[in-house]
Amino acid sequence: MPITEKYQLRVTLFGAASLENHLGRMEENPSRQSKPWLLLKYLLVNRGREVRQEELTALWPESGGESAGRVRLSRLREALTPLGLDGKGGLVQYGAGAYRLNPRYALDVDEDRITAALDQLRTCPLKDPAGLGLCMEALTLFTGPFLEKTGQAPWVLPYRDYYQRAFCGLARETLRRSRQLEDGRAVPLLLQRAPVMAPEDTQLHQEIRRYLEETGREIDLLRYPFPLQPKGRAGKEKPHEIVKKIILEGDRVFFISAASDRRPLCYTRWEALPFTRVFQLEGLHGLLVAVARGIHQGTLRTRADSKLTRALRKPLHALTLERFQAMEEEEAAELLAALTEKVLQDPDYDPAVDLPKKNPC
16 A cells, blocks of 8 residues: 555545545544544644644633543544544644644545635636536535534634535526536536525525526426325325425425435426415325426426326326326316326226216217
8 A cells, every 4th residue: 555545534524524544434423422523623624733722622611621632632533543543643643732633644625625626716717618617526515514513613603604605606606607608517416505505595596596497407306305105104204294394485495305304305496387386285186286287288397217207107198198288277187186196006006997088079
């Protein structure tokens, strides 16, 4: 193994803090070893300088004095053992009342990579495709708020606010360059990051929606937003309960998965269907009616590999799309929704049994 590989360390500060080297990867766990990791995160944020014990005591009065700091250092080194970063020659050093990171280690920090990409972006001409590549590079690194699992620690908040503003600027620059180059390859990544990094920036989400409307983009519509097969055991929620977790806030639409009430699963839109009209319909039936209306108007397409698409295919095949679109919209939507619900409940169900008879010529 080259000697340089031993001292190469990749550091993630956005989202959950983590360390990674040739021996593996380690992610913080707030429920265990929280105080040692808190010291490590503070040192990583302040890399390049020494951090004195007095500074830590001012930040965390309950942390104790120098003797308590030595105990915390010992526990931190123990926690870093799986990556070979323990010991006096390891990642964290202490001497003369100050902590420091071992300068022998070459740290590849996502914060530095974001800063470098944004600096290059400022001098990159608007029409240069490399600029859009820099946008995608930075968006990829914005995996979550800065030190997300550190909570509302006063020393973290200025960094978090700064990088949230930086993300919003990056998001708008991504839209600007996408328009200029007529290249939308960065937009799906932007849609993944925007609800996480800037959930309260209504203006940004309106700008994203306008871009989608201008370009006619359909971004992963109905890509498994919730399980469509009812589950009655193991605390799994049924479809109508999960659909009620769809959140409508102005022009922002988030599908919320059953596993998390906080993190959006996907950020999408319904083409030619006003958001309020769609999402005021609660429950699985209401959702199916909204989808059926979009199909009837010819303005809505679902992903070919989605469970909902497979369920819709059966009644549409039995009814025929031509006959379906010849019906009145409300009648057609209600019929397709009812038949699809039955297919979801019973995969062997034959929709042709319940189809209305054709009027004689």
